[in-house]
Amino acid sequence: MMKRRVVVTGIGAINAIGHNVEETWKSIKDGVCGIGEITNYDNSLTKVKIAGEVKDFNVADYLDKKAARKMDRFTQFGVIAAREAFKDSGLEIDKINADRFGVAVSSGIGGIGTIEKDHSKALQKGYDRVSPFFVPMAITNLAAGNIAIDLGAKGMCTCPVTACAGGTNAIGDAFRNIRDGYQDIMVAGGAEASITPLGVGGFTSMKALCDNNDPARASIPFDADRSGFVMGEGAGILVLEELEHAKARGAHIYCEMVGYGASCDAYHITAPLSDGSGGAKAMVNALEDAGLKPEDVTYINAHGTSTPLNDKGETLAIKAALGEAAKNVAVSSTKGNTGHCLGAAGGIEGVICVKAVEEGYIPATINYQNPDPECDLDIVPNVGREQEVNVAMSNSLGFGGHNATIVFKKYGE
Known part of the structure; x- marks a missing residue:
């Protein structure tokens, strides 16, 4: 079908x-x-x-x-x-x-x-x-x-x-x-x-x-x-x-949704797998579902909770999922703005990704002061960017080892 x-x-x-x-x-x-x-x-x-x-x-x-x-x-x-x-x-x-x-x-x-x-x-x-x-x-x-x-x-x-x-x-x-x-x-x-x-x-x-x-x-x-x-x-x-x-019906179209991936760490009730492999699988699955390559991704709205384990593990997950392309993708967490809204986080961050694609703007990771060498991606520190966003991904990771990634793309006929 x-x-x-x-x-x-x-x-x-x-x-x-x-x-x-x-x-x-x-x-x-x-x-x-x-x-x-x-x-x-x-x-x-x-x-x-x-x-x-x-x-x-x-x-x-x-x-x-x-x-x-x-x-x-x-x-x-x-x-x-x-x-x-x-x-x-x-x-x-x-x-x-x-x-x-x-x-x-x-x-x-x-x-x-x-x-x-x-x-x-x-x-x-x-x-x-x-x-x-x-x-x-x-x-x-x-x-x-x-x-x-x-x-x-x-x-x-x-x-x-x-x-x-x-x-x-x-x-x-x-x-x-x-x-x-x-x-x-x-x-x-x-x-x-x-x-x-x-x-x-x-x-x-x-x-x-x-x-x-x-x-x-x-x-x-x-x-x-x-x-x-x-x-x-x-x-x-x-x-x-x-x-x-x-x-x-002549609807206004913000963007197209093109991919979804999910996985489970099957590891611990609260802690993520330290190597980020579970989160990486969700991202890989989402990109495959969308028919996209890692280098197609412009922006990732990270789960980025501000816990020591999450941010280090998610950095490793992005590197594992995107390979060399991870060096060139913008990755920010908007939880510095909103706090962590638990079950609502993915909804709010999904809205933010849709706006990022629509307007060509990459949100910043705010209140960032001291770099962590273990979180060495381009995290868009403190100041957002006017930049065309062709593909935006949003990651969410939950207690129980749940990993989920969704992918939005600029709409074209």
Whole structure:
């Protein structure tokens, strides 16, 4: 069967540096760091005091109050970004076949804020007094479910839960479902809201978070002084569409999605393979899927979490996957801007890659000061570049050994 072509026709985002795509992209180009003091809860409860929170967020500005009360914060973010992406695409639900319109939206942790709140209530008043909306607010698939309800998408609706690779896996799964003829349109990405005492405390106790509370020296991917990641939150959503379907309605096409690769380290519950071989396989698989050579890649949006193991291992992975071409590819991590948004990271970074291809701009790795000889790629330090981006790759790696890579290409007839 001939593989169908897939294009990006809509994008939406909310995160620490913007409430929408326009704000987010401007902040990327301006080198804005969205990390600051935690206000979501009393930060005296945790050693880590900083995170990449969505700032000045009033859900009533976006969603009906009654509906919002039945959604955890991660679901609210997902619905907000999905609405933006759907509106941006110009699609109208009554003019498409809703049975061939699907949703694939990940979350790594789901409604942890709801779980904490209702558990506290249960201890005080009894377990039978928890909210009747506790379960549908807490479970991880309900961002995807609520988005499908909100937009009227009656095709497949799924939520891959692969930790920090989830958003990228969701976009990749959506791509394949359109390319292979199962769906015509997919809303895909990730949503997360785990800046809570339990979320931050859990990652702190396993030594994954940076406990340097200086926002300018905390999320510092590829820097020799990196010591852990900084938690972020938000959502990033793409509308993927079969090319002929998009052309028939005169849609604006941002770029083409051409490849997806996935692999598993099968090694450790949290640590990546030190030689980066698992991540390399995902990149190789994605390039083969796209029919591209390593030297075709202009830009890689790295997973780049700012943990010692990840950034060193991902550097080795890129070298293994691209060979000699690794010397000439621009590699940056935008987690210096947004923090690490876990299951939403791949969605937000997917949006950033789409904009990079569309506008010919390579984002910087901000707050970079001290080079690490073991992370010796062209990491675009501190200042972004106006440069044509023909092919952009986005990497995401997750606890459990999950590796995922997606590939976008400048659209041409």
